[in-house]
Amino acid sequence: xxxxxxxxxxxxxxxxxxxxxxxxxxxxxxxxxxxxxxxxxxxxxxxxxxxxxxxxxxxxxxxxxxxxxxxxxxxxxxxxxxxxxxxxxxxxxxxxxxxxxxxxxx
Amino acid sequence: xxxxxxxxxxxxxxxxxxxxxxxxxxxxxxxxxxxxxxxxxxxxxxxxxxxxxxxxxxxxxxxxxxxxxxxxxxxxxxxxxxxxxxxxxxxxxxxxxxxxxxxxxxxxxxxxxxxxxxxxxxxxxxxxxxxxxxxxxxxxxxxxxxxx
Numbered sequence: 107x108x109x110x111x112x113x114x115x116x117x118x119x120x121x122x123x124x125x126x127x128x129x130x131x132x133x134x135x136x137x138x139x140x141x142x143x144x145x146x147x148x149x150x151x152x153x154x155x156x157x158x159x160x161x162x163x164x165x166x167x168x169x170x171x172x173x174x175x176x177x178x179x180x181x182x183x184x185x186x187x188x189x190x191x192x193x194x195x196x197x198x199x200x201x202x203x204x205x206x207x208x209x210x211x212x
Numbered sequence: 213x214x215x216x217x218x219x220x221x222x223x224x225x226x227x228x229x230x231x232x233x234x235x236x237x238x239x240x241x242x243x244x245x246x247x248x249x250x251x252x253x254x255x256x257x258x259x260x261x262x263x264x265x266x267x268x269x270x271x272x273x274x275x276x277x278x279x280x281x282x283x284x285x286x287x288x289x290x291x292x293x294x295x296x297x298x299x300x301x302x303x304x305x306x307x308x309x310x311x312x313x314x315x316x317x318x319x320x321x322x323x324x325x326x327x328x329x330x331x332x333x334x335x336x337x338x339x340x341x342x343x344x345x346x347x348x349x350x351x352x353x354x355x356x357x358x359x360x
Contacts, residue, residue, distance in 0.1 A: 124234060126234065127262075128230035128231050128234065131230070134320070158255075158259075158262075160259050160262040160325075161321075161323075161325045165320060165321040169320035189252075189255055197322065197324060
């Protein structure tokens with residue numbers, strides 16, 4: 107299950123165990139709701155629970171990043187495992203974000 | 213002594229609901245379990261299956277509904293996967309396979325489905341005919357260390 111936490115101007119999205127087209131469908135919509143209704147300028151995707159992701163997951167992250175940047179905010183990614191890290195790397199997502207992972211890990 | 217099985221096949225056909233993307237990749241992984249693939253190989257195949265099945269559901273059937281068939285075969289450590297839909301078909305396969313290309317940019321999709329299939333499998337071929345559906349064939353040899 108996806109969890110959403112707002113703290114100050116920061117929205118943390120704790121992503122589900124499997125991030126695919128099916129689980130992504132509500133995430134984009136939910137994030138857009140938060141961006142519109144709350145004063146968010148920092149979006150954090152937390153991969154602590156995520157063991158699977160495909161290109162649909164990449165799509166939703168890029169799309170949310172575009173939206174948060176449009177309102178002058180930024181996106182961060184944290185707690186991603188080795189496999190997820192590889193997928194994010196080959197998709198070029200790290201060029202869009204500030205990584206908060208363990209220092210020296212990336 | 214039990215006969216050594218050199219070749220094994222399976223087929224599943226399921227409805228084009230998006231929750232069946234998970235069903236397909238779990239089934240694919242379960243089929244390969246007794247081959248003792250390593251986690252990386254299993255993840256690669258799960259990802260590639262997920263991409264092909266998602267394409268069938270999202271692009272093949274779009275707003276309509278139909279059946280998706282997944283066939284798998286393993287022979288001498290080579291896994292073959294076939295994913296077929298009877299959906300709308302792809303007008304220009306070469307264009308669809310280009311990285312970052314998406315036929316529905318308004319849905320804000322990544323356009324990386326075929327790129328992921330290519331990256332994680334050894335072979336990929338796509339046959340499609342407008343109005344008749346799409347068939348994706350993929351192959352991967354198990355037991356080859358790629359990412360050291």
